[in-house]
Protein backbone atom coordinates (compact mmCIF):
# COMPACT_ATOMS: atom_id res chain seq x y z
CA UNK A 635 0.00 0.00 0.00
CA UNK A 636 1.27 3.47 -0.94
CA UNK A 637 1.67 5.58 2.20
CA UNK A 638 2.63 9.01 0.88
CA UNK A 639 -0.79 9.83 -0.64
CA UNK A 640 -3.91 10.27 1.42
CA UNK A 641 -6.28 7.33 1.23
CA UNK A 642 -9.25 9.46 0.22
CA UNK A 643 -7.47 11.80 -2.23
CA UNK A 644 -10.15 11.19 -4.83
CA UNK A 645 -13.01 12.20 -2.56
CA UNK A 646 -11.43 15.61 -2.00
CA UNK A 647 -10.20 16.00 -5.56
CA UNK A 648 -13.58 15.38 -7.20
CA UNK A 649 -15.46 17.63 -4.78
CA UNK A 650 -13.26 20.48 -5.99
CA UNK A 651 -14.12 22.49 -9.11
CA UNK A 652 -10.39 22.33 -9.93
CA UNK A 653 -10.87 18.66 -10.86
CA UNK A 654 -13.07 19.72 -13.78
CA UNK A 655 -10.11 21.53 -15.26
CA UNK A 656 -7.26 19.31 -14.10
CA UNK A 657 -8.85 16.04 -15.25
CA UNK A 658 -8.78 17.10 -18.92
CA UNK A 659 -12.24 15.71 -19.59
CA UNK A 660 -12.81 15.19 -23.31
CA UNK A 661 -14.97 17.93 -24.84
CA UNK A 662 -18.39 17.69 -26.48
CA UNK A 663 -17.21 16.48 -29.87
CA UNK A 664 -15.07 13.68 -28.46
CA UNK A 665 -17.75 12.69 -25.97
CA UNK A 666 -20.28 12.43 -28.83
CA UNK A 667 -17.88 10.02 -30.57
CA UNK A 668 -17.41 8.05 -27.36
CA UNK A 669 -21.16 7.65 -26.96
CA UNK A 670 -21.47 6.42 -30.54
CA UNK A 671 -18.63 4.01 -29.80
CA UNK A 672 -20.34 2.74 -26.66
CA UNK A 673 -23.53 2.07 -28.61
CA UNK A 674 -21.63 0.12 -31.27
CA UNK A 675 -19.07 -1.74 -29.17
CA UNK A 676 -21.69 -2.76 -26.61
CA UNK A 677 -24.45 -3.34 -29.20
CA UNK A 678 -26.79 -1.33 -26.96
CA UNK A 679 -30.50 -1.94 -27.35
CA UNK A 680 -33.37 0.30 -26.14
CA UNK A 681 -34.27 -2.35 -23.55
CA UNK A 682 -30.87 -2.25 -21.85
CA UNK A 683 -30.76 -0.95 -18.30
CA UNK A 684 -27.44 0.86 -18.07
CA UNK A 685 -25.47 1.84 -14.96
CA UNK A 686 -22.80 4.51 -15.37
CA UNK A 687 -20.59 3.76 -12.37
CA UNK A 688 -18.48 6.81 -11.49
CA UNK A 689 -20.54 8.92 -13.88
CA UNK A 690 -18.86 12.21 -12.94
CA UNK A 691 -20.78 15.20 -14.26
CA UNK A 692 -22.71 12.90 -16.56
CA UNK A 693 -21.32 13.64 -20.01
CA UNK A 694 -22.06 10.09 -21.27
CA UNK A 695 -25.14 9.54 -19.14
CA UNK A 696 -26.91 12.67 -20.36
CA UNK A 697 -26.30 11.87 -24.01
CA UNK A 698 -27.42 8.25 -23.65
CA UNK A 699 -30.51 9.23 -21.64
CA UNK A 700 -31.26 11.87 -24.29
CA UNK A 701 -31.34 9.08 -26.86
CA UNK A 702 -33.92 7.16 -24.86
CA UNK A 703 -31.73 4.66 -23.01
CA UNK A 704 -32.57 3.81 -19.42
CA UNK A 705 -29.74 5.23 -17.30
CA UNK A 706 -28.68 5.16 -13.68
CA UNK A 707 -25.63 7.16 -12.70
CA UNK A 708 -23.59 6.65 -9.56
CA UNK A 709 -20.83 8.81 -8.19
CA UNK A 710 -19.35 9.60 -4.80
CA UNK A 711 -19.03 13.30 -5.51
CA UNK A 712 -21.94 15.54 -4.62
CA UNK A 713 -20.48 18.28 -6.79
CA UNK A 714 -20.28 16.02 -9.84
CA UNK A 715 -23.83 14.77 -9.32
CA UNK A 716 -25.11 18.35 -9.02
CA UNK A 717 -23.54 19.15 -12.38
CA UNK A 718 -24.99 15.94 -13.86
CA UNK A 719 -28.47 16.80 -12.56
CA UNK A 720 -28.22 20.28 -14.06
CA UNK A 721 -27.29 18.79 -17.44
CA UNK A 722 -30.20 16.35 -17.23
CA UNK A 723 -32.58 19.18 -16.31
CA UNK A 724 -31.33 21.22 -19.27
CA UNK A 725 -31.96 18.50 -21.81
CA UNK A 726 -35.10 17.16 -20.13
CA UNK A 727 -33.80 13.59 -20.26
CA UNK A 728 -34.83 11.18 -17.49
CA UNK A 729 -32.11 9.32 -15.59
CA UNK A 730 -31.65 8.41 -11.99
CA UNK A 731 -28.60 9.65 -10.07
CA UNK A 732 -27.35 8.07 -6.87
CA UNK A 733 -24.58 9.17 -4.55
CA UNK A 734 -22.56 6.17 -3.42
CA UNK A 735 -19.32 4.27 -3.43
CA UNK A 736 -18.39 1.87 -6.24
CA UNK A 737 -16.90 -0.33 -3.54
CA UNK A 738 -20.35 -1.06 -2.18
CA UNK A 739 -22.90 -0.37 -4.89
CA UNK A 740 -26.37 0.45 -3.52
CA UNK A 741 -28.08 -1.72 -6.14
CA UNK A 742 -29.55 -5.21 -5.94
CA UNK A 743 -27.85 -8.17 -7.60
CA UNK A 744 -28.60 -8.42 -11.31
CA UNK A 745 -30.12 -4.94 -11.65
CA UNK A 746 -28.49 -3.96 -14.94
CA UNK A 747 -27.79 -5.20 -18.46
CA UNK A 748 -24.78 -2.92 -18.91
CA UNK A 749 -22.24 -1.33 -16.57
CA UNK A 750 -20.00 1.52 -17.70
CA UNK A 751 -16.88 2.69 -15.92
CA UNK A 752 -15.36 5.40 -18.05
CA UNK A 753 -12.39 7.69 -18.36
CA UNK A 754 -9.94 6.62 -15.73
CA UNK A 755 -12.42 6.10 -12.91
CA UNK A 756 -10.95 2.74 -11.92
CA UNK A 757 -7.95 2.13 -9.65
CA UNK A 758 -8.32 4.96 -7.14
CA UNK A 759 -7.97 2.82 -4.05
CA UNK A 760 -4.50 2.48 -2.54
CA UNK A 761 -5.38 -1.09 -1.66
CA UNK A 762 -5.30 -3.34 -4.75
CA UNK A 763 -7.94 -5.59 -3.20
CA UNK A 764 -10.39 -2.68 -3.02
CA UNK A 765 -9.95 -1.98 -6.74
CA UNK A 766 -10.71 -5.63 -7.47
CA UNK A 767 -13.80 -5.38 -5.26
CA UNK A 768 -15.07 -2.59 -7.53
CA UNK A 769 -14.94 -5.08 -10.42
CA UNK A 770 -16.71 -7.65 -8.24
CA UNK A 771 -19.40 -5.12 -7.39
CA UNK A 772 -19.97 -4.31 -11.04
CA UNK A 773 -20.25 -8.03 -11.77
CA UNK A 774 -22.72 -8.45 -8.90
CA UNK A 775 -25.13 -5.74 -10.11
CA UNK A 776 -25.08 -7.07 -13.68
CA UNK A 777 -27.51 -9.73 -14.85
CA UNK A 778 -25.91 -12.97 -16.08
CA UNK A 779 -24.72 -12.16 -19.59
CA UNK A 780 -24.66 -8.42 -18.78
CA UNK A 781 -21.92 -6.36 -20.42
CA UNK A 782 -19.18 -4.24 -18.89
CA UNK A 783 -17.28 -1.41 -20.59
CA UNK A 784 -14.17 -0.32 -18.71
CA UNK A 785 -12.13 2.61 -20.08
CA UNK A 786 -8.91 2.89 -18.14
CA UNK A 787 -5.43 4.27 -18.69
CA UNK A 788 -3.02 1.94 -20.46
CA UNK A 789 -0.04 1.42 -18.17
CA UNK A 790 2.38 0.76 -21.03
CA UNK A 791 1.60 4.14 -22.62
CA UNK A 792 1.48 6.13 -19.40
CA UNK A 793 4.85 5.06 -18.07
CA UNK A 794 6.64 6.04 -21.28
CA UNK A 795 6.54 9.67 -20.19
CA UNK A 796 7.02 9.35 -16.43
CA UNK A 797 8.42 11.02 -14.51
CA UNK A 798 7.54 14.40 -15.93
CA UNK A 799 6.90 17.92 -14.81
CA UNK A 800 4.86 20.56 -16.61
CA UNK A 801 3.58 24.06 -15.91
CA UNK A 802 -0.20 24.53 -15.75
CA UNK A 803 -2.08 27.83 -15.64
CA UNK A 804 -5.61 27.43 -14.33
CA UNK A 805 -8.61 29.34 -15.66
CA UNK A 806 -8.39 31.47 -12.52
CA UNK A 807 -4.87 32.44 -13.55
CA UNK A 808 -3.07 30.42 -10.87
CA UNK A 809 0.34 29.17 -11.98
CA UNK A 810 0.82 25.57 -10.90
CA UNK A 811 3.35 22.88 -11.62
CA UNK A 812 2.20 19.30 -12.25
CA UNK A 813 4.65 16.57 -11.28
CA UNK A 814 3.85 12.98 -12.24
CA UNK A 815 5.79 9.90 -11.32
CA UNK A 816 5.22 6.20 -11.69
CA UNK A 817 6.10 3.78 -8.91
CA UNK A 818 7.01 0.39 -10.32
CA UNK A 819 6.52 -1.28 -6.95
CA UNK A 820 2.94 -0.15 -6.39
CA UNK A 821 2.17 0.30 -10.12
CA UNK A 822 0.65 3.67 -9.37
CA UNK A 823 0.96 7.00 -11.10
CA UNK A 824 0.97 9.88 -8.65
CA UNK A 825 0.21 13.40 -9.86
CA UNK A 826 0.81 16.42 -7.69
CA UNK A 827 0.00 20.01 -8.49
CA UNK A 828 1.92 22.58 -6.49
CA UNK A 829 2.17 26.36 -6.60
CA UNK A 830 4.74 27.43 -9.19
CA UNK A 831 6.38 29.85 -6.77
CA UNK A 832 6.21 27.44 -3.81
CA UNK A 833 6.88 23.87 -5.02
CA UNK A 834 6.45 22.42 -1.52
CA UNK A 835 2.87 23.69 -1.32
CA UNK A 836 0.83 20.87 -2.86
CA UNK A 837 -2.66 22.02 -3.76
CA UNK A 838 -4.03 18.88 -5.43
CA UNK A 839 -2.97 15.26 -5.67
CA UNK A 840 -4.13 12.15 -7.46
CA UNK A 841 -2.89 8.58 -7.46
CA UNK A 842 -4.13 5.95 -9.87
CA UNK A 843 -3.31 2.27 -10.10
CA UNK A 844 -2.36 1.49 -13.68
CA UNK A 845 -3.15 -1.83 -15.33
CA UNK A 846 -1.66 -3.54 -18.34
CA UNK A 847 -3.76 -5.83 -20.49
CA UNK A 848 -2.43 -9.10 -19.08
CA UNK A 849 -3.16 -8.13 -15.50
CA UNK A 850 -6.59 -6.73 -16.37
CA UNK A 851 -7.46 -9.89 -18.26
CA UNK A 852 -6.57 -12.00 -15.25
CA UNK A 853 -8.60 -9.82 -12.87
CA UNK A 854 -11.59 -9.86 -15.19
CA UNK A 855 -11.47 -13.66 -15.43
CA UNK A 856 -11.19 -13.94 -11.65
CA UNK A 857 -14.19 -11.65 -11.12
CA UNK A 858 -16.42 -13.60 -13.50
CA UNK A 859 -16.10 -11.77 -16.80
CA UNK A 860 -15.53 -13.19 -20.26
CA UNK A 861 -13.74 -10.94 -22.74
CA UNK A 862 -15.75 -9.62 -25.70
CA UNK A 863 -13.19 -7.19 -27.09
CA UNK A 864 -10.23 -4.97 -26.26
CA UNK A 865 -9.96 -1.64 -28.03
CA UNK A 866 -7.61 1.30 -28.11
CA UNK A 867 -10.22 3.78 -29.33
CA UNK A 868 -13.97 4.27 -29.23
CA UNK A 869 -13.87 3.97 -33.01
CA UNK A 870 -13.16 0.27 -32.48
CA UNK A 871 -9.42 0.10 -33.27
CA UNK A 872 -7.99 -3.06 -31.75
CA UNK A 873 -5.81 -2.41 -28.75
CA UNK A 874 -2.17 -2.77 -29.77
CA UNK A 875 -0.45 -1.98 -26.48
CA UNK A 876 0.46 1.56 -27.46
CA UNK A 877 -2.86 3.34 -27.12
CA UNK A 878 -3.32 5.92 -24.38
CA UNK A 879 -6.50 4.17 -23.18
CA UNK A 880 -7.35 0.54 -22.70
CA UNK A 881 -11.03 -0.12 -23.45
CA UNK A 882 -12.10 -3.50 -22.14
CA UNK A 883 -15.49 -4.94 -23.08
CA UNK A 884 -16.64 -8.05 -21.25
CA UNK A 885 -19.67 -10.16 -20.46
CA UNK A 886 -20.61 -11.49 -17.07
CA UNK A 887 -20.42 -15.25 -17.16
CA UNK A 888 -22.94 -17.46 -15.44
Ligand SMILES: C[S@@+](CC[C@H](N)C(=O)[O-])C[C@H]1O[C@@H](n2cnc3c(N)ncnc32)[C@H](O)[C@@H]1O
Nearest residue numbers: 648688689690709710711714735736752753755
Ligand atom coordinates in the same frame (compact mmCIF):
# COMPACT_ATOMS: atom_id res chain seq x y z
C1 LIG B 1 -12.14 11.07 -13.99
S1 LIG B 1 -13.79 11.18 -13.41
C2 LIG B 1 -14.66 10.39 -14.74
C3 LIG B 1 -16.13 10.74 -14.77
C4 LIG B 1 -16.92 10.18 -15.93
N1 LIG B 1 -16.92 8.73 -15.95
C5 LIG B 1 -16.44 10.75 -17.25
O1 LIG B 1 -16.04 9.96 -18.12
O2 LIG B 1 -16.50 11.95 -17.43
C6 LIG B 1 -13.83 10.00 -12.11
C7 LIG B 1 -15.12 10.01 -11.31
O3 LIG B 1 -15.16 8.81 -10.56
C8 LIG B 1 -15.72 9.08 -9.31
N2 LIG B 1 -15.27 8.00 -8.41
C9 LIG B 1 -14.03 7.53 -8.29
N3 LIG B 1 -13.98 6.50 -7.42
C10 LIG B 1 -15.24 6.32 -6.99
C11 LIG B 1 -15.84 5.40 -6.11
N4 LIG B 1 -15.14 4.47 -5.45
N5 LIG B 1 -17.16 5.48 -5.92
C12 LIG B 1 -17.90 6.41 -6.55
N6 LIG B 1 -17.38 7.32 -7.40
C13 LIG B 1 -16.06 7.28 -7.62
C14 LIG B 1 -15.20 10.46 -8.95
O4 LIG B 1 -15.98 11.09 -7.97
C15 LIG B 1 -15.26 11.15 -10.32
O5 LIG B 1 -16.47 11.82 -10.52
